Amino acid sequence: MPSTPRTEAPLKKRLVGLSMLLVVAGLGFGGYSYWPAMPDAPRWMGAGDDTPRSGGTFVFHHESNVRSLDPHLAYDELSGMAVRLIYDGLLDYDYDSNLVPSLAEALPSITDEGKTFRFRLRRGVRFHPLPGLPEGRELTAEDVRWSMERLLSHTTGSPGFPLYKAIEGAEEFHRGDADHVTGIRVLDRYGIEFHLTEPDQTFLNAMAMTFAYPVAHETYERWGDEANLHPAGTGPFVFDSWERGVDLRFSRNRHYWRPHHPGPDHMIFQENLQRAVAFMRFLNGDLDAIHRQTTPDYLLIKGAEAWAPYRLEFPKASVAGIGMNCEIPPFDNIHVRRAIAFAIDRRGWARARAGRLAPAGQLLPPMIPGYDAELPNLQVLDLERAREEMRLAGHPDGLDEEIVVLFGEGETSRFYGELLQQDLARIGIRVRIRQVNFAVYLDQTGKPHTVGAFNAGWNMDFPDPSNFLDVLFNSRSIHPEHSENRSFYRNPELDRILDTARSETDRERRIAMYRHANDIVAHDAPWAFTYYPMSLEAWQPYVKNYRPHPIWSQDYRDVWLDLPRRRASRSLFGTGRPRNVAATLFPFGGLR
Amino acid sequence: MIQYVIKRLGWAIFVVAVVAVLVFLLMNRVGAPAVATLGPNAGPQQIQDFKRKNGLDQPLAVQFAAYLGVVPCVRQGSRAFKDHPDDPGYCGLLQGDLGDSFTHNEPVARVIAHRLPRTLLLGVLAIFFEIFLGVSVGILAAVKRNTWFDTGFMATAFLGISLPTYVTGPIFLLVFAFFFGWFPVGGYGEGFWDHVYHGILPAFTLAIVGAATYARITRSEMIETLRSDYIRTAKAKGLGPSTIVVKHGLRNALLPLVTLLGLDLSLLVAGAIITENIFAWPGMGALAIQSIVGLDAPTVMGVVLVFSAMVQVGNLLADLAIAALDPRVRLGNEPS
Numbered sequence: 001m002p003s004t005p006r007t008e009a010p011l012k013k014r015l016v017g018l019s020m021l022l023v024v025a026g027l028g029f030g031g032y033s034y035w036p037a038m039p040d041a042p043r044w045m046g047a048g049d050d051t052p053r054s055g056g057t058f059v060f061h062h063e064s065n066v067r068s069l070d071p072h073l074a075y076d077e078l079s080g081m082a083v084r085l086i087y088d089g090l091l092d093y094d095y096d097s098n099l100v101p102s103l104a105e106a107l108p109s110i111t112d113e114g115k116t117f118r119f120r121l122r123r124g125v126r127f128h129p130l131p132g133l134p135e136g137r138e139l140t141a142e143d144v145r146w147s148m149e150r151l152l153s154h155t156t157g158s159p160g161f162p163l164y165k166a167i168e169g170a171e172e173f174h175r176g177d178a179d180h181v182t183g184i185r186v187l188d189r190y191g192i193e194f195h196l197t198e199p200d201q202t203f204l205n206a207m208a209m210t211f212a213y214p215v216a217h218e219t220y221e222r223w224g225d226e227a228n229l230h231p232a233g234t235g236p237f238v239f240d241s242w243e244r245g246v247d248l249r250f251s252r253n254r255h256y257w258r259p260h261h262p263g264p265d266h267m268i269f270q271e272n273l274q275r276a277v278a279f280m281r282f283l284n285g286d287l288d289a290i291h292r293q294t295t296p297d298y299l300l301i302k303g304a305e306a307w308a309p310y311r312l313e314f315p316k317a318s319v320a321g322i323g324m325n326c327e328i329p330p331f332d333n334i335h336v337r338r339a340i341a342f343a344i345d346r347r348g349w350a351r352a353r354a355g356r357l358a359p360a361g362q363l364l365p366p367m368i369p370g371y372d373a374e375l376p377n378l379q380v381l382d383l384e385r386a387r388e389e390m391r392l393a394g395h396p397d398g399l400d401e402e403i404v405v406l407f408g409e410g411e412t413s414r415f416y417g418e419l420l421q422q423d424l425a426r427i428g429i430r431v432r433i434r435q436v437n438f439a440v441y442l443d444q445t446g447k448p449h450t451v452g453a454f455n456a457g458w459n460m461d462f463p464d465p466s467n468f469l470d471v472l473f474n475s476r477s478i479h480p481e482h483s484e485n486r487s488f489y490r491n492p493e494l495d496r497i498l499d500t501a502r503s504e505t506d507r508e509r510r511i512a513m514y515r516h517a518n519d520i521v522a523h524d525a526p527w528a529f530t531y532y533p534m535s536l537e538a539w540q541p542y543v544k545n546y547r548p549h550p551i552w553s554q555d556y557r558d559v560w561l562d563l564p565r566r567r568a569s570r571s572l573f574g575t576g577r578p579r580n581v582a583a584t585l586f587p588f589g590g591l592r
Numbered sequence: 593m594i595q596y597v598i599k600r601l602g603w604a605i606f607v608v609a610v611v612a613v614l615v616f617l618l619m620n621r622v623g624a625p626a627v628a629t630l631g632p633n634a635g636p637q638q639i640q641d642f643k644r645k646n647g648l649d650q651p652l653a654v655q656f657a658a659y660l661g662v663v664p665c666v667r668q669g670s671r672a673f674k675d676h677p678d679d680p681g682y683c684g685l686l687q688g689d690l691g692d693s694f695t696h697n698e699p700v701a702r703v704i705a706h707r708l709p710r711t712l713l714l715g716v717l718a719i720f721f722e723i724f725l726g727v728s729v730g731i732l733a734a735v736k737r738n739t740w741f742d743t744g745f746m747a748t749a750f751l752g753i754s755l756p757t758y759v760t761g762p763i764f765l766l767v768f769a770f771f772f773g774w775f776p777v778g779g780y781g782e783g784f785w786d787h788v789y790h791g792i793l794p795a796f797t798l799a800i801v802g803a804a805t806y807a808r809i810t811r812s813e814m815i816e817t818l819r820s821d822y823i824r825t826a827k828a829k830g831l832g833p834s835t836i837v838v839k840h841g842l843r844n845a846l847l848p849l850v851t852l853l854g855l856d857l858s859l860l861v862a863g864a865i866i867t868e869n870i871f872a873w874p875g876m877g878a879l880a881i882q883s884i885v886g887l888d889a890p891t892v893m894g895v896v897l898v899f900s901a902m903v904q905v906g907n908l909l910a911d912l913a914i915a916a917l918d919p920r921v922r923l924g925n926e927p928s
Contacts, residue, residue: 020740065695065882067631073638076631157638159631225669229697244696244703245882246780246874272882273778273872276762280770280777439628439887482627482636 041306044285046542046562054252056561058264058543060289060554061278065245065271069231071213072151072158077459077553080210082269084552085250086128087213087233088257090119090144091204093551097367097463099204103139103214103234103257107204114199114505117207119144121190125257128232128239131222136255139214139234141192145184147214149173152181160211166200199503201510205462236557237267245272262560282538285565289539289546291554295354301538311538312548315358317365317463321527322405322420323456327449327488330403334524335393341379341528342386343427349419349531357531362522363468365532367550370465370514378522379529386427398428406445406454407435416455416530446482456486456527463551465514466502473521474498489526540565593915600911604904611900612685612893616656619889628887629694645669646694646890659893661686690897691890695883700894703879708898710780711875713787714868715860717795718802722856725799726806727842727849733807734814735837745807752804757863761797761870768793778872794871798863802856806849813845820844847918854910858903 066082068074074083092102101107103125108117121144127136151158152167154174165171168183183195196203206212213233220227231239234257237250250267273281279297282290293301301307322340324331331337346359361379364371390396405420407413417433424431436444445451461467471477475495477485494517501513522529537548542565549555626642627634634642643649647658647666657663661684665672669692672681683689690700729749733742769775781790817823818841826836861877868877876895883891 017740020744065886067629067695073630075634079631154637157634157641159634159638226697243706243874244693245879270872272878274869277765277778277870277872280765284770284773284777286777286779437628437885437887439624442627443624479636482634482639 038300039283040300040304042310042541042568043283044540044542044565045568046544047564047566049562050544052260052262052545052560054262054265054560056264056563057266057268058288058556058559058561059268059270059286060556061270061273061281061287062554063273063275063278063292066242066248066269068228069239069242070228071210071215071233072147072156072160073228074210075159078271080552081554082248083210083213083231084235084555084557085237085267085269086231086235086239087210087215088125088235089208089210089213090121091208093208093463093549095547095549097550099208112195114201114503115196117194117196117203118187119192119194121192122257123190125234126255127216127234128253130216130218130232131230132218136232137216140189141186142189143214143216144192145186146217148184148212149181150215150217150220151211158211160206160209163202163206163209163211166196166198166203168195168197199505201502201504202462202464202466205464205467209461236261236263240266247271261558263557264559264561267556282540285540288543288561289537289554289556291535291537293536295356298356298536299354302536307538310541310543311536313534313536314548314550315365315367316533316535317367317460317550318458318533319360319363319365319468319529320357320455320457320531320533321360321529323445323454323487323527324525325449325452325486325488326490326526328452330393330395330399331452333393335389336395336399337525337528338523339386339389339393339427340424340429341525342382342389343429344379344420344423344528344530345381346530347381348423349416352415352419353531356534356536358534360529360532362518362529363472363527364465364514364518365460368460368463368465368468369511370469370518372515372518375519375522378519379525383426390427395428399430402430402432403453404432404434406441406451407433408438408441408455409435413455442482445486446479446484448478448480448483448488451486454486460551465511465518466498469494469514469517469521470498470502473517473526487526489521489524491520491524494520541568597908597912600908604901604908607904608897608900612897613656615893615896616659616889617652619887619892620652620655625694625887625889642694646692658682658684659691660684661689667692685897690894693883693891693894694888695886696888696891700890703891704876704894704898707874707876707879710787710873711864711868711877714791714795714798714864714873714875715857717788717791718798718860718863719853719856721796721799722802722806723849723853726803727810727846729803729807730810731814731837731842733811734818735833737811737815742811746811749804749807752800753808755800757797757801757866758870760800761794761867764793764797765870778870780872780874791873794867794873797870798860798867801863802859806852809848809852810845813848814841817841817845847914850913850917851910854907854913857906861899861903 062078064078066078067076068079069082069086071083071087074080088103090102090104091099091107094100099107103122105120105122108119110117121139121141125139127139129136148164150156152161152164152170152174154176161174165174167181169178169181170183172178173181185193185195187193194203216232219230219232223230229242236253236256238253240249240251242248248269248271252263252265275292275294275297278287278290279293281287301311302313322344324337324340326332346361350357350359361377362372362375390398405417407417413435414433417431421431421433441454445454458468458472471484473485473489473494475485475490477483478488478490497513497517501510501517504510504513535548539546542562544560544562546556546559625648626639630638630642645668647655647668650658650666654663654666658666661682665680665683667673667683670683672683675681690704692698693700693703696703729745733745736742765777769777775793776790779790781787823836823840826840864875865877865880867873868875869881872878876898879891880895883895
């Protein structure tokens with residue numbers, strides 16, 4: 001039977017269609033072939049003048065948002081960044097992590113066997129404009145006393161209170177049993193003295209924290225609960241505005257007490273900027289510094305030779321691990337905890353994260369006194385010993401029940417969870433990952449008998465081993481809620497060592513005690529330590545006098561801008577790729 | 593008509609109320625807002641003060657009743673409570689009070705009033721792109737039906753419908769903002785025209801899916817209309833092709849698009865949440881995500897209520913517009 005005849009399109013029409021198809025395919029292929037790679041060199045360079053000077057606007061960012069501009073309440077990295085632009089402390093840290101005077105003329109004189117600290121303030125330091133005082137006024141010792149008492153008052157509810165309760169009369173004042181703190185004495189207009197109940201070697205560190213930065217009482221009297229939105233300090237930048245979740249703006253303090261302190265006329269701190277967008281803005285020259293990247297962006301900036309003078313990768317004074325609640329089975333058994341510590345392949349984790357972390361086998365990071373380079377291999381990958389510990393724990397074939405490990409949000413946390421699953425499966429422990437919001441994480445891990453295991457981490461407040469050991473493992477850090485000792489690890493011997501070390505005035509003996517405490521924690525494994533995070537920061541070539549600070553994150557107080565900046569290349573794609581077709585065809589970026 | 597509008601408004605209020613209950617319950621069963629707001633190192637006293645200030649120390653039912661405004665205020669930080677602590681007034685939805693944002697430290701209504709115009713600007717730009725692109729391409733495809741033009745554009749439209757904004761957004765940002773430098777890499781800018789300039793790329797991203805849908809519907813409606821008897825009559829009368837297409841054809845083909853426009857509002861709202869975050873556009877969508885992540889329940893409630901009210905009003909306006917445009921359409925129980 002003859003088939004139904006097909007309707008043929010006219011030859012001309014078919015040829016046109018075919019030509020169109022070829023053109024589209026050609027364009028697609030051509031476009032793909034010539035599609036530019038990400039630029040691997042700065043687009044903008046400085047004017048080439050090395051004389052420090054003021055001017056321009058410095059723009060930086062973070063992927064999260066600032067919580068508070070009240071120094072007494074702010075206790076997170078971002079808020080600290082903003083607070084340090086507006087305020088100064090009596091003491092500060094130099095780039096070698098040494099304490100140096102700031103608003104104080106010199107380091108305090110210490111008497112009474114390390115219990116009395118006497119400060120002299122610099123003369124002529126002025127507050128930013130205050131309510132009713134558009135020219136500000138001079139900072140005096142009375143301001144320091146008022147600020148410290150506000151910090152210590154229970155009505156303020158400062159999370160920093162425990163750091164200062166060694167001041168004589170602080171607890172009575174906090175309870176409301178006294179009108180003033182007896183251990184804080186104003187000597188004269190510029191002199192102030194702090195008397196402690198017992199020697200505390202961390203007191204000066206505490207005085208360098210943002211909690212102790214002097215504030216002006218006029219601000220709080222005028223604005224009350226909203227003083228947080230009208231901050232006025234003595235710092236290098238004056239607060240202009242803050243649209244929550246969007247950006248904060250600052251102007252240079254033209255009456256700053258430090259002579260010859262050049263800086264940008266304005267600063268913009270952009271909040272809630274995703275890493276990928278921030279990176280594009282940075283390469284574009286819209287952001288002047290960047291500090292966190294996605295893995296591809298990290299590899300790009302790390303591998304780009306042209307960025308080498310304008311980037312720095314360094315270990316952060318932080319530690320991460322798998323925390324285990326020592327009150328909840330099976331983690332109440334030291335052998336299970338040690339088995340887990342022996343089963344984690346820390347080098348594998350570092351490889352999986354493209355080298356963005358350094359393996360950790362103990363609590364203290366290498367830059368903190370007390371780090372034990374000779375620490376016996378208590379927490380390293382050793383599957384034989386891991387299996388032996390499981391046998392000692394009475395689980396030679398692994399655990400019958402899977403363990404639930406709490407992780408924070410995000411893909412990176414999930415990734416760590418999966419690495420842990422792989423590692424522990426080799427000793428017969430099945431892991432279920434439970435990801436929760438950070439607030440839920442903090443809430444649940446801070447309560448006794450609630451969470452068995454969790455992905456733990458700690459960022460240093462000040463460069464002293466007590467800030468790790470006392471906070472995370474002293475039994476005094478256990479509370480019915482919001483415990484900092486989230487593994488609920490209790491060891492009377494450790495408590496005794498830490499308490500003694502805190503007041504020990506001989507530095508060598510003190511460090512030796514902390515080293516011993518560090519070894520105990522590594523041995524008992526309330527945490528199976530995993531890694532020390534690394535940080536890669538980069539800044540534009542025209543940003544001068546910046547290097548990452550060992551204590552303060554993104555500390556841009558001393559930068560100045562070598563303006564006017566100039567394009568490094570006519571190409572849109574940086575100096576590294578001058579033969580770029582798309583750049584030739586679309587030169588619009590040059591207009592920006 | 594009036595009866596219909598009242599009935600629809602009643603229905604809209606019911607839907608918004610259900611949304612309010614669900615979101616309130618969800619937001620108040622998740623996590624610890626005090627810790628999320630104050631940070632991991634907040635002291636117990638600080639947390640307790642926060643709870644008292646925001647009424648979180650009260651039972652959930654009391655909190656909800658106070659939020660609605662049917663029992664006196666329990667938020668000690670509110671004006672109603674501060675003015676008369678012994679006999680506080682009411683501070684809920686019925687009094688027009690959306691509460692105080694945990695993270696913004698100011699009334700939710702003020703936060704929303706600040707952010708909403710930005711999302712509306714993005715929405716208006718997106719709707720403009722949707723209609724302009726969608727209708728133009730749809731008409732051309734209908735007029736040139738079964739040609740390479742028709743096939744090419746409809747294939748592109750199909751691609752547009754298939755690609756979600758979280759895919760197109762980063763690609764557009766990378767290509768048009770970063771590589772070509774035609775637009776800023778996200779942000780909002782300063783000054784009205786700068787806002788518009790910054791809004792073009794996110795609005796275009798938001799409009800892609802809708803424009804593709806508009807193009808397909810316009811095409812099919814136009815083809816149907818162009819086959820009608822009255823179009824044939826118009827041709828017979830000797831009218832020019834553009835008059836026939838625009839004046840006679842398009843007018844009738846547009847009716848389904850009005851319905852689509854009403855429904856589109858919900859898509860734009862949902863899209864804005866993703867798009868604003870990709871482009872760092874500080875509008876309601878970005879606010880929604882930040883508030884959810886920060887467990888800022890009053891702000892989440894406020895954003896959701898405003899969004900759901902917008903969708904309800906949009907749908908109602910679309911119904912009314914159809915009735916006004918087409919006399920054959922009767923609303924509610926009106927006799928035909």
